[in-house]
Amino acid sequence: MNPPSVQHEKIQDFINELTGFAQTAEQILNEIQEDLEGKKGSFSFFSERMVAIRGTALQLKLDHIAHIAGLGEEIAVKGAVADSRPKIRKCVGSLWDALTTVKYLLVHYDKPTDEEQDILIHRLESTLTSLGGARPTVDESEIEKILKERT
């Protein structure tokens, strides 16, 4: 376990790193907004970076941020294959919310989530459910089993 100062330093490094990603992500969301059907493939960039944020947030024990990043990741996956403009628009709106909240929570990582963020999480979960829900996942023990069955 890292001492608090070391942990703080690592989180600050992550926040600095996230700034670059956030700028690119905002640009991509703007592009999708302007051309919903034509640019929906760009959601894949968003989902991939959200996996990276989720993984790093988990490693830094920022589970609430990891949860929102995970929701953003799944909504972006749905957006990339959405079959109507309203669905794509809904994904874009949700991802703006997710991105803004992740950025805010990272800067204020030592404070618990407030009611506003809880409402947002609930809204993201509802959006994801309305789009068909998250993809099936596996945990470590299932991965072990898959790897054993292979050999």
Place this chain on the structure above:
Amino acid sequence: MLQEDVGILVIEDVQAMQVQIRELLTQIGFSRIVVVDNGIEARHVLNNQLIQLILCDWHMTPVTGLELLSYVRSTMSLKRIPFIMVTAENTRSLVLEAVRFGVDDYLLKPLTSDQVGNKVYALLIKHQVL
């Protein structure tokens, strides 16, 4: 081979994670750790240094972890190097895809030193590196 001589290549594009992985590997006694940001640099290292183990993130650009795995498995001089995917990606279909591509093991983030140690030692012993 002595543990201190084992070359481990880490490919990870998030610097905050690079630091964590290097720390974990150092904690469990490894010292020859090469960390790169992307798959292109990884190919360069693999073709110019002796590497006994690869720890690779999945979602990276311009070369994904899966593409790097495919490159390693299809390159005669590299194909036997143990390859561990280190990722938060736990979507069932994608994990199965990594297994199909020939990944040796899989580390789900968040990583702990015990978890990393167990998998790394087991693979190095299995491949008679240690």
